[in-house]
Structures are given as C-alpha cells and as structure tokens.
Amino acid sequence: MNKVVIYGxxxxxxxxxxxxxxxxxxxxxxxIDRSEASALRAVELGxxxxxxxxxxxxAKAIAGADLVVLATPVAQTGRILAALLPYxxxxxxxxxxxxxxxxxxAAARAALGARIGQFVPGHPIAGRETNGPDAAIADLYVxxxxxxxxxxxxxxxxxxxxxxxxxxxxxIIHRLTPEEHDKVFASVSHLPHLLAYALVDDIAGKPHADLxxxxxxxxxxxxxRIAGSSPEMWRDISLANGAALLAELDAYMAQLAHLRERLxxxxxxxxxxxxxxAQRARRRWIEAIEAAETPPPKDNAE
Amino acid sequence: MNKVVIYGxxxxxxxxxxxxxxxxxxxxxxxIDRSEASALRAVELGxxxxxxxxxxxxAKAIAGADLVVLATPVAQTGRILAALLPYxxxxxxxxxxxxxxxxxxAAARAALGARIGQFVPGHPIAGRETNGPDAAIADLYVxxxxxxxxxxxxxxxxxxxxxxxxxxxxxIIHRLTPEEHDKVFASVSHLPHLLAYALVDDIAGKPHADLxxxxxxxxxxxxxRIAGSSPEMWRDISLANGAALLAELDAYMAQLAHLRERLxxxxxxxxxxxxxxAQRARRRWIEAIEAAETPPPKDNAE
Numbered sequence: 346m347n348k349v350v351i352y353g354x355x356x357x358x359x360x361x362x363x364x365x366x367x368x369x370x371x372x373x374x375x376x377i378d379r380s381e382a383s384a385l386r387a388v389e390l391g392x393x394x395x396x397x398x399x400x401x402x403x404a405k406a407i408a409g410a411d412l413v414v415l416a417t418p419v420a421q422t423g424r425i426l427a428a429l430l431p432y433x434x435x436x437x438x439x440x441x442x443x444x445x446x447x448x449x450x451a452a453a454r455a456a457l458g459a460r461i462g463q464f465v466p467g468h469p470i471a472g473r474e475t476n477g478p479d480a481a482i483a484d485l486y487v488x489x490x491x492x493x494x495x496x497x498x499x500x501x502x503x504x505x506x507x508x509x510x511x512x513x514x515x516x517i518i519h520r521l522t523p524e525e526h527d528k529v530f531a532s533v534s535h536l537p538h539l540l541a542y543a544l545v546d547d548i549a550g551k552p553h554a555d556l557x558x559x560x561x562x563x564x565x566x567x568x569x570r571i572a573g574s575s576p577e578m579w580r581d582i583s584l585a586n587g588a589a590l591l592a593e594l595d596a597y598m599a600q601l602a603h604l605r606e607r608l609x610x611x612x613x614x615x616x617x618x619x620x621x622x623a624q625r626a627r628r629r630w631i632e633a634i635e636a637a638e639t640p641p642p643k644d645n646a647e
Numbered sequence: 648m649n650k651v652v653i654y655g656x657x658x659x660x661x662x663x664x665x666x667x668x669x670x671x672x673x674x675x676x677x678x679i680d681r682s683e684a685s686a687l688r689a690v691e692l693g694x695x696x697x698x699x700x701x702x703x704x705x706a707k708a709i710a711g712a713d714l715v716v717l718a719t720p721v722a723q724t725g726r727i728l729a730a731l732l733p734y735x736x737x738x739x740x741x742x743x744x745x746x747x748x749x750x751x752x753a754a755a756r757a758a759l760g761a762r763i764g765q766f767v768p769g770h771p772i773a774g775r776e777t778n779g780p781d782a783a784i785a786d787l788y789v790x791x792x793x794x795x796x797x798x799x800x801x802x803x804x805x806x807x808x809x810x811x812x813x814x815x816x817x818x819i820i821h822r823l824t825p826e827e828h829d830k831v832f833a834s835v836s837h838l839p840h841l842l843a844y845a846l847v848d849d850i851a852g853k854p855h856a857d858l859x860x861x862x863x864x865x866x867x868x869x870x871x872r873i874a875g876s877s878p879e880m881w882r883d884i885s886l887a888n889g890a891a892l893l894a895e896l897d898a899y900m901a902q903l904a905h906l907r908e909r910l911x912x913x914x915x916x917x918x919x920x921x922x923x924x925a926q927r928a929r930r931r932w933i934e935a936i937e938a939a940e941t942p943p944p945k946d947n948a949e
Contacts, residue, residue, distance in 0.1 A: 519862075
C-alpha cells in the first residue's frame with residue numbers, strides 16, 4: 346500500500362503500524378491522535394512517518410489513503426467518520442479495531458450513508474495492560490485472531506485489503522457477523538471485566554479493606570488482572586454492547602443464585618459437580634489452545 | 648527438631664518437608680499419605696526419610712514426634728486427629744495447613760478434647776496449580792505469609808515451635824483469630840474461586856460453548872485460572888467456610904444487581920466510577936505488594 350492513516354497511535358494502532366512497516370507492506374504511514382504529544386512521540390519512535398494534527402493536515406492525509414485504521418475508543422467512531430468523509434477518496438478502505446461491532450456499524454452507517462461499503466469493521470483480539478505509543482510492538486498480533494465482521498455492502502476487494510494487511514501483521518483471520526461477535530465477546534470478555542471490576546470495588550468499599558488486600562494472593566491477582574484496564578474504555582464497551590452484556594449478566598446471576606441456594610443447603614455434591622465441570626471444561630480449552638499454539642513439525646523446512 | 652511427621656506429602660506438605668530439611672532444622676521426617684504410591688514416591692525423591700503406611704508404622708511414627716503437620720484436605724482433620732491421639736506424646740505439637748480455620752478448630756476440639764492445647768492451627772498462603780510429591784519444592788514458602796490462628800489453650804512454646812519451623816522455610820508469620828481468618832479468606836480467596844468456577848460452568852453449559860471458548864483470550868485465561876483448582880478441595884472449603892462465604896456472596900450479588908440496574912439505565916457515569924475505583928484500588932494494592940517484595944538496599948551486606 347502507498348499510504349495508510351492510523352487514528353490513535355497507542356498500543357493497538359501503533360503496533361499495527363509497526364507490524365505493517367516491518368512486513369514491508371506500506372510506503373507511508375500518517376498518525377492522527379487526540380493527544381498531540383502521542384502523535385509526535387509516534388513519529389519520534391518511528392512508528393509513523395508523519396503526524397497530522399491540524400485540520401488541513403488531516404484532510405491532506407485522508408486524501409488518497411489506501412487504508413484508514415481507527416484504533417480509538419468505540420464511542421468516537423461516528424464523529425471521526427463524519428469528519429473524514431468530505432476528504433474520502435472512492436478507493437480508500439476504512440477499518441476499525443473496536444471491541445464491539447453492532448454499535449460501530451450503526452455509527453458508521455449514520456456517518457457514511459451510501460458510502461458504508463468502504464467501511465470494513467474488525468476487531469484484533471490482542472492487548473496488554475500497557476498503553477500509549479511506547480507500548481507499541483511489531484509482534485503484538487503474531488498468532489492472534491483478527492475478527493472481520495464484513496457487511497453486505499463491502500466489495501470483496503475491500504475486505505481483502507483489510508484481511509491481507511492483518512495477515513501481514515501475523516494475525517489469523519476469523520469471520521463473524523457483527524451480532525455474533527457481540528454475543529461471543531459479551532460472554533468471554535465483557536462480562537468477566539464487569540465481574541472483576543465489581544469484586545475489587547466491592548472489597549475496596551469494605552471498612553476492613555486494607556486487611557483484606559493484605560491477604561489477597563496470586564489467585565486474586567490473576568482473577569482481577571482485567572480490572573486494571575481503562576475504566577473509560579470499558580464504560581464505553583459496556584454501554585455499546587449493553588443488550589448482549591445484560592443477557593450474559595442475567596444468566597450468570599441466575600447461576601450464582603443457584604449456587605448460593607445449594608451452598609446454603611450444604612449440598613456438597615452439587616458444588617463439586619459444578620466445580621468439576623468447570624475444571625474439566627477449562628482444561629479442555631487450555632489443551633486446545635496449547636495444541637493450536639504448537640507449531641507443526643518442520644518436515645518441509647529448509 | 649528430632650522427628651517431624653507429615654500427613655499428605657503433596658505440594659504443600661512435601662514443600663514444607665523439603666524446606667525444613669534444606670534449613671537443617673530436622674533430623675528425621677516421616678511421610679504418611681492416603682496414597683501409598685505418593686508416600687513411596689516422596690521417599691524416592693528424598694522429601695521424607697521414611698514412609699509410614701501400615702497402622703503400626705503410623706503409631707510408631709507419631710510416638711516421640713516433635714511436630715506433626717497435617718497437609719491434607721480440611722474435611723479429614725477430625726478423623727486423622729482421632730486416629731493419632733492414642734499415640735500422641737505430651738511434648739508433641741500438631742499443626743495444619745488448612746484453608747479454613749474455624750471448622751478445623753471445631754474438629755480438633757472434638758477429636759482431641761482436653762489435649763487441644765497441643766494443636767496450633769495455621770495456614771500457609773502459598774500454592775500453585777501442580778500437585779503431588781513431584782511438585783514439592785524447597786522454596787515454595789520463601790517470602791510468603793503463614794497465618795497462625797493460635798488458640799487460648801496453646802502454650803507459647805507450642806506456638807513458637809510451629810512459627811519458627813515456618814520461618815525456617817522462609818515464611819513471614821501473621822496472626823489472626825480463626826474467625827478473622829475465615830472472613831478474610833472468604834472475601835479474597837473463597838468467593839473468587841466460586842465466581843470463576845461459576846463462570847466457566849455457565850459458559851460450558853451454553854449450546855454454542857465451543858464457539859465461545861474459541862474466542863476466549865488471555866484475560867479470560869487469567870480470570871479463570873483458579874477454576875483449574877481441585878473441585879474436591881474447594882467443595883470442602885466452600886462448605887467448611889459456608890457462613891462467611893454466603894455473607895460475601897450476598898454482598899457481591901447485591902453489587903452485581905446494582906451494576907445491572909445502572910447498565911440497563913445506560914448510566915455510564917456510575918459504571919466508570921465503579922470501574923475507576925476498582926482500577927485505582929487494585930493499582931494501590933499491586934504497588935504495595937511490589938514495595939513489600941523489593942529487598943531493602945544492601946548497605947550492610949558483606
């Protein structure tokens with residue numbers, strides 16, 4: 346590609362830019378960020394070739410871009426798309442990295458109108474606790490999933506431009522509809538975040554919180570690691586995927602009510618059955634992950 | 648000490664034996680295990696000097712022991728104490744490693760009667776996912792907490808014998824009453840285990856469980872790590888500490904009901920406040936842990 350524009354040059358956008366450059370798949374990368382300091386830092390670090398901060402620089406950057414990548418909080422999607430639309434060439438493809446998809450698609454439809462076919466929504470399943478341009482690394486996406494939630498309006502070559510860029514970053518391409526995506530991630534990501542935040546907040550609010558934290562050990566540390574994530578980002582995700590998250594939360598609260606009743610009744614057999622089922626399911630899952638991560642024998646390698 | 652007897656030569660008991668030997672604090676260690684294979688493996692690995700499996704060997708082992716350590720599931724405490732009582736010398740001190748304390752104390756009082764003063768209850772805060780004699784390592788307890796929940800009947804020298812043995816293993820001694828201990832661990836350990844088991848069981852029971860697990864990533868892996876623990880052990884802990892666990896579970900379910908209602912109302916400000924409070928509390932806790940784990944400057948070191 347000749348020119349790629351990245352909105353948000355932090356961990357997600359910055360790592361994408363680094364990976365694409367490392368793969369030799371782009372000649373010129375322009376970075377745009379709501380923080381001017383971050384945009385300039387991204388230039389300094391060599392993540393992007395140029396930072397566009399003034400409105401006229403943004404307009405110039407968008408014009409003629411092959412790919413525009415939004416790596417910004419999901420709530421900003423509509424505003425950013427509306428602002429870049431006047432400068433958008435017909436051949437440019439836009440994609441995003443949002444953790445929710447149905448709301449992003451709705452915002453994109455509202456902002457882009459008849460040109461929605463140029464927007465290919467996606468979600469790279471990668472991350473870490475650090476953030477900002479200094480956290481960006483070229484191999485963040487190696488072996489990780491990229492979920493493309495293509496729209497009926499997307500021409501095949503637009504989808505292909507997005508997926509081949511992510512493949513060049515080392516990602517494995519998966520396909521879901523926006524609605525499937527949101528239900529899946531409400532279950533395995535958004536709900537666990539809410540549960541972890543809720544537990545730490547619950548403990549922190551107790552009068553003897555200091556005593557409690559003193560005895561929290563490695564199991565607690567791992568259980569609550571995701572409660573170290575950005576509150577602003579997770580507020581947005583919770584609201585954006587509210588309907589699916591509420592459905593998962595209700596199912597989980599029903600499960601807790603059942604366990605509470607069995608615990609109060611001293612029903613050890615049921616507790617052991619639930620715990621054992623969970624342990625076996627988790628073990629099968631870990632084994633499947635490890636099998637998938639093990640490289641095949643290199644019979645044909647040089 | 649001249650002779651130490653360990654009931655349960657797995658990760659917890661085996662690591663204690665290894666550490667005590669490494670510190671040169673014991674001349675002879677006898678291992679007892681409900682699995683004869685484990686007891687013999689512990690001899691083979693040099694964890695214990697002798698395995699006592701036949702009833703007469705157990706009787707001989709208990710006689711004259713300085714310290715008897717129970718590293719067995721908490722539900723077995725009463726039965727083991729009742730069985731060893733006939734051979735118990737007046738100078739012998741018994742301790743345990745159970746994750747709950749009030750129920751262990753009740754079982755010990757029932758089993759030992761007037762000789763309860765010889766039982767000093769305790770709980771080493773250490774562990775890992777592996778188990779059995781092969782998992783035992785000499786440095787498992789270095790820098791970890793050992794909570795002694797001494798009884799009014801314990802002579803100071805009995806408590807001292809237990810705490811100095813754990814200090815020799817590298818542990819830091821903390822003191823709580825059995826009731827304080829159980830409330831604290833219901834909050835920071837037993838509840839998180841139940842929540843993690845509940846989530847994995849909930850997901851595993853859905854018709855599209857395979858699809859869901861396919862997209863579970865590192866955050867889910869850490870959140871559910873404790874759901875890899877022994878279902879039998881955690882059934883026992885849940886029941887043994889049922890009252891305290893129910894109280895914590897009820898508080899947590901009330902917190903979830905509140906968040907559910909705020910989420911349904913689209914109240915982003917409250918969600919962000921709860922998430923932000925949790926993030927800050929967790930960060931303070933991690934900083935406190937890291938400060939405690941950083942060795943002081945070695946100004947006086949040779």
